[in-house]
Amino acid sequence: MSLTFMLPALILLGLILFALGEALYFLSKDHGDKDKTRVVQALSVRVTLALILFVLLILAGFFGFIQPSGLTP
Amino acid sequence: MPNEPVAYYLPDPSPWPFVAAVAVLCILLGIALTVNGLFFGSVFLLGGFALFSYMLFEWFGALAQENLTGLHNEQVDKSFRYGMLWFIASEVFFFLSFFGALWYIRNISVDWLGGTGYLAATHDLLYNQFEATWPTAGPGFVGEQFTPMQAWGVPAFNTFILLSSGATITWAHWGLKAENRKLLTWGLIATIALGLLFVFLQAIEYQEAYQHMNLTLRSGVYGSTFYVLTGFHGLHVITGAIMLSAILGRSLKGHFTPKNHFAFEAVAWYWHFVDVVWLALFLFIYLV
Numbered sequence: 001m002s003l004t005f006m007l008p009a010l011i012l013l014g015l016i017l018f019a020l021g022e023a024l025y026f027l028s029k030d031h032g033d034k035d036k037t038r039v040v041q042a043l044s045v046r047v048t049l050a051l052i053l054f055v056l057l058i059l060a061g062f063f064g065f066i067q068p069s070g071l072t073p
Numbered sequence: 074m075p076n077e078p079v080a081y082y083l084p085d086p087s088p089w090p091f092v093a094a095v096a097v098l099c100i101l102l103g104i105a106l107t108v109n110g111l112f113f114g115s116v117f118l119l120g121g122f123a124l125f126s127y128m129l130f131e132w133f134g135a136l137a138q139e140n141l142t143g144l145h146n147e148q149v150d151k152s153f154r155y156g157m158l159w160f161i162a163s164e165v166f167f168f169l170s171f172f173g174a175l176w177y178i179r180n181i182s183v184d185w186l187g188g189t190g191y192l193a194a195t196h197d198l199l200y201n202q203f204e205a206t207w208p209t210a211g212p213g214f215v216g217e218q219f220t221p222m223q224a225w226g227v228p229a230f231n232t233f234i235l236l237s238s239g240a241t242i243t244w245a246h247w248g249l250k251a252e253n254r255k256l257l258t259w260g261l262i263a264t265i266a267l268g269l270l271f272v273f274l275q276a277i278e279y280q281e282a283y284q285h286m287n288l289t290l291r292s293g294v295y296g297s298t299f300y301v302l303t304g305f306h307g308l309h310v311i312t313g314a315i316m317l318s319a320i321l322g323r324s325l326k327g328h329f330t331p332k333n334h335f336a337f338e339a340v341a342w343y344w345h346f347v348d349v350v351w352l353a354l355f356l357f358i359y360l361v
Contacts, residue, residue: 009356020342020349024161027342028154031147031335039338040246043345047239050352054236057360061225066360 005060012053019046082144089132096125133319137328137336150335157339161346164309168350171305175298175357179207183294186212211293220286222299224359227278231271232355235310238267239348242317242341249324250331257329261321264344268314275307302354309347316340 023042030036060066103118139145145153181190187205188196196203200212208221222228245260247253279300282288290300320340323329329337 006361013353013356016349016352020345023342023345024158027338028158031150031154037250039342040243040250043246043341044243046345046349047236047243050236050239050348053352054232057356058229061229061360066224 005056005065009053009056009060012049012056016046016049016053019043019049082139082146082149084135084139084144087132087135089128089135092124092128093132096121096128099124129315129319137323140336141328153335153339157342161343164346168302168305171298171302172353172357175302178294178298183207183209208295209293210295215293217287217292219288219292219296221295222278222282222286222288222359224355227274227281228355228359231274231278232351234267234271234274235348235351238264238271239345241267242344246338246341249329249334249337252331254324254327257324258321261317261324265314265317265321268310268317268344272307272310272314275303275310299358302358306347306350306354309350313340313344313347316343 019042023039023046026036026038026042030038057066099117099121101121103114103116103121106114107118108114183205184190185192185195186200186203188201188203189205203212210217210219241260241263243260245257245264248256248260288296288299290296292299317340320337323336
């Protein structure tokens with residue numbers, strides 16, 4: 001895969017992991033009578049970023065930036 | 074004078090940990106007997122799974138009942154959250170070790186066999202015909218000729234399926250927060266259905282790989298890493314679907330409120346985690 005697509009893909013993956021980690025942190029903090037929506041908000045961000053990454057990867061395949069690799073001995 | 078310390082709730086003696094151990098013993102015994110072609114293998118295997126399912130149903134039910142009767146005080150609630158953190162930490166390191174193995178093989182050990190890096194002499198002394206590329210069938214096609222798995226087709230569609238399930242569980246989550254029971258229920262049903270569809274398509278992919286591509290667990294290091302990573306991920310999807318089914322049952326009974334729904338949130342988070350692991354798999358196993 002070319003660097004043009006690999007770099008944004010890795011950055012997006014990093015942001016997805018950050019949003020997921022943030023949701024886990026809020027999951028451990030928000031409880032009892034605190035009616036907070038921080039967990040679901042962080043998870044919504046996670047889903048949106050994942051969909052953007054998927055579209056980016058599909059585009060990379062469509063425009064030929066991802067080449068199938070052959071098998072060698 | 075400070076408040077009295079909150080007493081920790083200790084559950085009554087429970088048979089379920091013991092039943093779980095017996096069920097796991099039956100499953101492992103069943104696998105060992107089945108692999109060796111002995112008749113009673115399938116009996117132990119099916120019996121073990123049946124007992125395990127029954128144990129999960131009863132144990133989950135007992136926990137839900139404790140929660141409904143108000144036995145879970147703030148300290149117990151906190152312990153569940155910390156327990157979840159430790160469980161997730163173990164899951165993260167479980168997958169990290171396999172991703173790490175894949176990275177090490179692709180970037181270090183295959184290069185040594187190809188004649189570059191610290192142990193480049195391996196190439197000159199043992200495998201001087203070997204060319205360092207990925208995927209590889211090993212020196213002299215030791216893993217036999219096979220066709221590597223392509224990203225487009227079933228794997229890309231499966232990625233879309235799992236990402237969609239991430240969206241449906243988020244709808245269900247928002248539905249729970251907004252006390253929209255319909256959105257909660259249908260969001261959960263859609264998530265479970267998409268998860269099962271993913272597993273079904275994965276099974277078809279494996280069948281295709283074994284029957285038409287000669288890509289098996291014996292296909293050298295590529296086959297091993299492919300099946301270990303995708304197989305364990307599939308196992309996690311199945312586990313997640315079972316957990317979501319329990320949550321769906323509890324949602325239908327009205328167990329969760331916008332302020333009290335840790336079980337839902339923990340399972341939803343687990344599903345998102347499994348989703349992200351697949352995204353990384355799609356990127357590093359199928360595409361790059």
